[in-house]
Amino acid sequence: MFSFSSFYEKARNKEIVAGLSLISIAVILNLVFGYFAMGFAFYLSFFKWDYIGTMQFVGLKNFEIVLRDLMRGLNGASYLLSPFYTGLKNILIYTAIVVPVQTFLAIVLASFANQKIKGQQFFKVSYFLPATTSSVIVALIFIWLFMKNGFINFALSHVIPGFQPIDWINDRNYLLLAIATVAIWGTSGHFMVSFLAAMQAIPKEIYEAAMLDGAGPIRRFFFITIPMLRPMIVYVVVMGLIGALQMFDLAWVMAGANGGPGGAGYTVALDIYNEAFTRINPGVAAAKSWFLFAIIFTTTYIFQKKYGRAMR
């Protein structure tokens, strides 16, 4: 009895020591390069600064400015007067479109690419290719494709009867959709790789058993593949949320620093950039970042909790 519990104790300690040492390097590096910056950003949000002079303590004033912007926006002010609200609204819509579609598409592409069919390599590489080009080049190419007599309108007019060509980039109703399309095009292939990797860990036997039971491909997909992929789905959705809510480069290239017509392409990240460098208000920018942080943290936390730790 005694020897067994002391053995157990030792094993528990061993695990703790092992755990801590394995994560040590990762944590330390991130501590230096990440937390110092985060702490500084927190500190900065209580000050007014212009980079060159000294910082002036202003307490919660920066947060008040952000709240006022949000209030104005909720009351229907134009986008020129409530940029943060506009950016927030746009990025939430954008995220709601992009994350589910890119996740679903990534799973579908991965399962197709996982089949043993002719040309499997070709398809895998084609889907992954967009992810290998830098987002700036991708955005530039798509601006050209989205023009009024561009390829996208051309293709759509052949597929949808009675379709009127849209000037995507200059139309405040469609700009966000255009940007979302480019994002999905680029990232679904990227995440396909994760799902492909995860699919390798699913034992073949389960599929074989299901097939013997008479389950067709669609049923196998929904009742085996997706549940087994849960941890990876969490990864893709959480990373997708984090990335989409902070989207900057696509909007910068496709909509410009002011977010395009009617601010349709204005995002929170653009606003934070403008606040920090165009209006030279890094304190307010820091405060806005904390708002964004709260939103990202809450959404990812809720998702992980609800869909979460499915360990087999």
Next chain:
Amino acid sequence: MTPKEKELLIRRIWVVITYVVLLTFALVYLMPFIRSLIASFMTWAQASRYPPEWMPSPFTLENYQKLFRLELFPRWIRNTTLYAGLIVAGNIMFTSMAGYAFARLKFPGRDVLFSALLSLLMIPMFVTLVPNYIIIYKLGLIDNIFGLALLGLTNVSSIFLMRQYFMSLSTEIFEAARLDGCGPIKSFFYIALPLARPALGAVAVYQFLGSWNAFIGPLIFLRSPENFTLPVGLSFAFQRSMWTEYTPIIAGSLVASAPTIILFLVLNKYLIRGIVVTGGKG
């Protein structure tokens, strides 16, 4: 029709549908790429023409020549390779350890620490620019590929990926190992790592991609043109304050994506050949 013939027909239709879907998607995904490939052999005068033309005439190698004529081009490739190599090696090593620990081991503060790490990804980089400048300069790592690599050596998203992957493996193997008296570190090296090949492959691809195409980090922390990585180098060589020479940049980014594609093809077979867990057996 006999039931067997019917089944065969359904399967054939299914195959045809699959191919049609796959091909359409492939075309959609490839189109911009094909367009840049063609444009890279055109002069800007032709490439910017509207409606767009699809046959380069004159077919010109000038964009690639401009690229290779750049004195610093080979240096940039070397810098980028070094940077990507460091990042991939570092990530594979350290994030697999951390991911395994967060997924499979119990120690105080584990979940809190993980959440804290994940939250590092949630702050936009403009706000962290000034503090990062301070650290990098104080450590004397400015304008230095190694310093830049240090920043990304233990990327939180890789830790996350490895953790999720380890969580999706069956517990039985690890239980069996533990009952056999295998300590946590041993089971990491002898069991977890071999099983993690597909995920390691994914991390390698992602980190290679990220570092090879990285623009913002090198833009901010590299200063001498000799030290630039490829994307910043291309921007340096072909972007003027008022206009940009687009066709050499297109050619340049195609050249730049080539290694990633090759890496993907190589690691690809690796991703498939990864050891499939057979639950319960040995």
Next chain:
Amino acid sequence: MKKVLFGGLLIFVLLFAVVASGCIGGQTQTSTGETKTETQVKTETKVETQVQEKVFIRFAGWSAGETEMKNYQKMIAEFEQANPNIGIKYEVITQMFHENILASFGAGVAPDIFYVDSAWSPIFIDKGALYPISELADQSFINQFYPFLLEPFKKDGKLYGLPKDWSMLALFYNKKLFEQAGLTKPPETWEELEQYAKIIADKTGKPGLAIYLGGFNRYVPVAVSNGAPKPWFEKPEDAAWFDNPVVKETLTWYINLYKKGKIEREEQGLTPYVVQPGDVGAGWLGDAFGQQEVAMVISGNWMIPFLADQFPDFKYGEDWDIAPVPAGKEGRVTMAYTVILGINAKSEHPQEAWKFVEFLLGPDGQKELVVKGGHTLPSIKGFENDPDMWPQHKKTLSFEYDEMIVFLWGPKSGPLEGKFSDAMAAAMRGEMTIDEAIDVMKQVVQEELSG
């Protein structure tokens, strides 16, 4: 086995790191550091006893390609030979230049010398980031520069920077399209500009003029050449500039250029005579002009090297030519765009920094970097007839203007320009009436400048 593999990988990476660090150039000084080199001397040798303190200056700019970098390197080598105690480190930040400089000020590690665009200069000058050049330079040196280029950089009687070069707007026109339309000379006034655009559209089927949707700085010459005062916004009351009847009239005319020239023309089924670059599939005015999709654009000297490089078959002189910006009722006016070399007010070595700036901006420096480079105009007087200057640039310098406006509207020039342009673009697209746009612009001024 796996352990060995793993360990091997670790060792490999470490080894590689050690070896590679030897090859790659490694670290540069974090701030202006000093190294003392003492050279002991015997009286027989020709070398003198000196305890030298070598000073390092960091000089940062954005890029204009490898050629410019090589030119800078040449100049740096020359300078370092003439001044052995000063070492220059040239740094390049290719994008988001001013933002990065601001952030490096925040970290206390800004370079000693850096470019400052005229639109960003009020920010740097007002915050005390720049060292007053007037305390370092002789008046005779300063007098070499075009006086109007120095205006934006003066404050409280001190000069805070000297321009390294500049560009101005001019009218670029396609001679072939003009011939086709039966026009023999470029338009001289704004009314003629519109007229000619219409004639060309009707006779050749190509739009006569391309403008940016918005583009406040392109509109200002129209206002000022017709008698409006130069726009300057420093206090909220300055929004009254928009109440000036000349401003209202000219702004309406400018916005209508697009509304009538494109939207209404298309409704009537006719070729538009004014377009924006996107309408003809071009990314900017330069592409639209180089592709010969439009007959006229009003753009700057940067068009010249662009056209020479990207559209070499479209020849200056034969196919296209340059004319002065059209005149208004009160004269002829153009915009000037310039960049200064600023010296960091917190630099530890302002004297040495000044020496280098003086070297770069003096006649020899400008000849090498600016005149021969052919991207911009030299900021020093005296090069108007230099044999090395490109004929196209020479021509722009020969035009006579009653007023040269430097691109700067006051302390918040950057945000104002952006928001004005947005409002104008909305009006051009028909999303707002012109009066609404003017109201928005006034509101913007009041908002931005009320502290």
